[in-house]
Amino acid sequence: MDTNNRSSMTDFILLGFSDWPQLEHIISGIVFIFYIVTLVGNTTIILVSNLDSQLHTPMYFFLSSLSFLDLCYATSIIPQMLVNLWGPTKSITYGGCMLQFFFALDLGATECLLLAVMTYDRYAAVCQPLYYTIIMYPQLCQKMVLTAWLGGLGSAFILCSLTLKLPRCGHREVDNFFCEMPALLKMACVYSKVMEAIVFALGVILLLVPLSLILISYAVITQAVMKIKSTARWRKFLNTCGSHLTVVTLFYGTIIYMYMKPQNSTSQDEGKFLTFFYTIVTPTLNPLIYTLRNKDVKSAVKRILWVEKWSSNS
Numbered sequence: 001m002d003t004n005n006r007s008s009m010t011d012f013i014l015l016g017f018s019d020w021p022q023l024e025h026i027i028s029g030i031v032f033i034f035y036i037v038t039l040v041g042n043t044t045i046i047l048v049s050n051l052d053s054q055l056h057t058p059m060y061f062f063l064s065s066l067s068f069l070d071l072c073y074a075t076s077i078i079p080q081m082l083v084n085l086w087g088p089t090k091s092i093t094y095g096g097c098m099l100q101f102f103f104a105l106d107l108g109a110t111e112c113l114l115l116a117v118m119t120y121d122r123y124a125a126v127c128q129p130l131y132y133t134i135i136m137y138p139q140l141c142q143k144m145v146l147t148a149w150l151g152g153l154g155s156a157f158i159l160c161s162l163t164l165k166l167p168r169c170g171h172r173e174v175d176n177f178f179c180e181m182p183a184l185l186k187m188a189c190v191y192s193k194v195m196e197a198i199v200f201a202l203g204v205i206l207l208l209v210p211l212s213l214i215l216i217s218y219a220v221i222t223q224a225v226m227k228i229k230s231t232a233r234w235r236k237f238l239n240t241c242g243s244h245l246t247v248v249t250l251f252y253g254t255i256i257y258m259y260m261k262p263q264n265s266t267s268q269d270e271g272k273f274l275t276f277f278y279t280i281v282t283p284t285l286n287p288l289i290y291t292l293r294n295k296d297v298k299s300a301v302k303r304i305l306w307v308e309k310w311s312s313n314s
Contacts (some may be wrong), residue, residue, distance in 0.1 A: 003189050005293055008129065010264060011091040011092065011093055011094065011172065012091065012092050012093075012094065012097045012173075012174050012179065013090055013091055013092075013173045013174065014080075014081075014084050014090045014091070014092055014173050014177060014178065014179070015090065015173055015174065015175045016081070016084055016090060016176065016177035017085075017177065017272070018084065018090065024085050025085075028082060028085035028086060028100070029086060030168065031078060031082060031106065031280060032082060033266070034078075034280050034281065034284045035074060035078045035082075035280075035284075037284045037288075038070065038071070038074045038256075038283045038284045038287075039045075039071065039074075039080075041067075041284070041286075041287030041288060041291070042067035042068070042070050042071045042286070042287050043067075043071065044287065044291075044301070045063060045064060045067040045290065045291065045297065046064045046067050046068060046071075048297060048301055048304060049061070049063060049064040049067075049300075049305055050072070052170060052300035052302075052303060052304060054296070054300065054303075055296060055300050056079050058121050058136040058138075058141045059118075059121055059122075059125065059146075060296075061138075061141050062114070062117065062118045062121055062145070063118075063139065063290060065145050066111070066114055066115075066118070066286065067286070067287060069107055069110060069111055069114060070111075070147070070282075070283035070286055070287075071283075072103070072107055072249055072281045073103075073104070073108070073111070073283055074279070074280065074284075076100055076103040076104060076107065077100065077104060077177075077178045077279050077280070078280065080092060080096070080100065080178065081177050081178060084177070088148050092174075092179065094313075097174070097179040098160070098164065098179070100179045101160060101163070101179040101180070101184060102156055102157075102160045102259060104161060104178065104179070104279070105155065105156035105159055105181065106152045106153050106155075106156035107152065108152070108255065109151065109152035109155045109202075109206050110148050110149050110151065110152030110153075110277075111152075111251065111253070112152075112206045112207055112251075113147070113148035113151045113152060113206065113210060114145065114148040115210065115214065115244070115247065115251065115252070116210035116211075116213050116214055117144045117145065117147075117148055118244055119213065119214045119217045119218070119244065119248075120144075120213075120217065121136055121141075122217070122218075122221065122241050122244060123217045123220065123221055124136050125226060126221045126224060126225065126241070127220065127221060127224045151206070152206075155202050155205075157179060158202070159199065159202065160197070162195055162198060163181060163184055163185065163195070166185070166188035166190065166192060166195065167188060167189055167190055168187050168188060168189060169189035169308070170269045171187040171188075171189065172301070173297050174187065176271070176272060176275060177272065177275070177276070178275075178279070180275055181199070181259075182258065182259070182271060183271075185199075188255050198239065199259070200260070201254075203259050203260050206275050207252065207255065207259065207260065209258050211248075211256070213254050214248055214252075218241065218245065221241065225310040238246070243287070243289050243290045246289050247282075247285075247289055247290075250278075250281075250282050250285065251276075251278055254274050254277045254278040255267075255278050256273075257274060258271065258274045258275065258278070260302075287313055
């Protein structure tokens with residue numbers, strides 16, 4: 001009995017959407033559907049990119065990396081969220097909370113950097129088409145993805161270790177549906193200007209700098225395309241870059257608003273909505289955005305299904 005009491009005191013309570021108990025079952029249904037679509041959509045992109053030889057290009061290497069990242073991101077959050085929405089208790093162990101916090105930081109920061117890397121690939125494809133395969137050789141692509149992962153890992157380690165040092169004074173209630181940094185910072189019983197400065201500095205490095213590079217790259221791409229008055233070239237530009245721009249807008253727009261504002265200026269309800277969008281909605285939309293606008297992926301799926309059907313018939 002004493003052991004249970006001690007263990008329960010080390011657990012955190014994820015309040016989630018407990019302010020709207022009548023909506024929790026509806027929210028859980030929506031989240032479950034989104035998770036299934038995320039699993040199916042991103043897994044399909046990974047399999048198609050690897051199985052179809054015509055998609056063994058840098059663009060689809062980066063796209064499959066993004067899909068794998070989204071799978072990990074959603075899986076680190078949604079299963080625990082569904083357990084809390086369906087079950088009577090909304091607790092999470094201290095270790096589970098810290099792991100969720102670390103992986104969410106790591107994967108979110110990695111996605112910021114990976115989207116910037118994908119922009120460079122689009123720049124090379126549109127502005128340097130004759131030298132594209134030379135510029136974006138496989139070893140470089142692998143190093144760029146590895147750098148994005150290491151950058152996310154380093155920033156997560158710094159923020160996680162600093163956040164854990166803040167005194168909580170016995171506070172156990174996390175006013176969100178998963179252990180996210182803004183909610184954990186609000187649990188602290190002291191205000192740390194140093195912590196806010198570090199969060200802002202890393203936000204500039206991981207959010208504003210990559211976003212600036214993305215905008216500059218697309219400005220150069222647009223300028224290059226406008227010099228050639230060709231409808232076909234514009235159509236190619238929209239097909240290759242439109243999907244990526246849409247994903248960048250959805251992800252960066254919400255996460256910058258969430259992390260670059262002073263923590264006390266964002267209400268909890270607003271924070272939950274923004275967090276829900278970039279952690280659950282965006283990983284679901286990414287594969288849909290890329291597949292619906294991409295003829296190559298659709299053709300590859302048809303080819304794979306046709307080969308499987310022919311093999312089974314023979």
